[in-house]
């Protein structure tokens with residue numbers, strides 16, 4: 001296994017979209033072209049509903065491992081004008097829709113959503129839904145909660161509105177690792193928030209862990225998973241630390257490359273955590289997620305309804321994800337668009353009454369075909385070539401690129417069907433890379449992506 005890991009541990013995308021962001025072909029996407037991709041599919045959105053992602057970018061302090069779009073401040077006066085801008089952005093979109101938006105899923109991500117006062121968050125959702133509460137059977141509402149600043153009031157007010165799911169950012173419980181990443185949060189604090197959420201009535205609590213962090217050792221991952229199992233969250237995300245200092249600058253340069261577990265040493269951390277979680281009844285879902293059997297994510301995985309978009313894995317497959325807020329990415333199935341990444345600039349553009357996208361991509365026929373294959377692989381570890389496709393050469397090119405993985409018993413090709421073997425699951429991103437025509441056409445992948453393992 002050691003040699004195989006070294007062989008396949010190359011820079012590669014995480015495939016929350018295809019084409020991946022560095023290969024979008026419209027650096028400046030025209031707003032009306034973007035809106036056309038939405039109206040083009042409006043009858044589907046009218047029937048299936050839509051998903052909303054809202055990016056809330058502020059954090060009180062910088063975690064040095066962080067790859068998110070965020071603004072660090074302790075000044076809470078920023079909350080009100082930012083929420084006003086997001087509401088305004090939503091109003092701009094509503095004027096353009098030629099269908100009645102039926103929101104099936106809403107997620108607050110960040111940044112730190114719980115940086116915002118509970119009443120500001122409630123003001124936002126009331127304006128979005130135009131209602132004082134939402135039936136949790138109709139729409140799945142969730143938020144990312146920072147254990148250090150999530151209050152009982154946050155939990156209660158959001159629960160009363162209709163939120164039933166939250167994810168707690170944990171990373172690792174080792175004080176040495178926490179110091180290296182500048183994120184000090186003792187287990188007792190996390191336990192307190194977890195139990196408060198449980199007692200308030202949240203039905204799905206997720207813990208986000210990270211492997212491959214600076215100074216993280218095998219005993220740290222064992223201790224972190226042992227403590228996590230004590231609380232038994234419904235879902236666990238076990239993300240690979242993405243070391244991309246050329247993108248994220250100084251924050252990730254606060255420690256040395258030699259502080260990072262590499263290749264097989266890094267993978268061993270994941271394998272250990274996986275074995276511990278599976279022994280306690282967790283099911284591995286797609287790439288880097290686990291869930292207990294009763295959780296909707298595990299049910300969707302079993303029933304092959306799992307979907308993946310810019311929010312990660314999701315049980316709602318609406319085909320339309322609208323991202324609001326600075327840097328948020330939207331996906332209308334036929335197009336992608338990303339909002340302005342500087343917070344003040346984002347607010348300025350929205351306040352002028354303009355939809356604040358700054359880049360995007362309109363999917364071609366071949367993009368749509370490849371996107372389907374990659375989505376299947378990321379969600380179900382298998383896919384089947386479309387025999388009615390006009391792109392038959394694409395199929396033979398992909399099969400050629402998969403030869404090495406077939407030889408290494410990571411992938412099986414049977415006629416038009418491509419399946420990832422048990423041994424091949426850690427290399428799902430590598431398998432998707434064989435389907436990625438943009439990557440095949442590109443010679444410059446070194447400094448675009450983090451490594452696959």
Ligand code: SF4
Pocket residue numbers: 058059061062063066067068070110111112146169
């Ligand atoms: S990890 Fe979360 S809390 Fe820390 S800086 Fe990044 S977005 Fe903010």
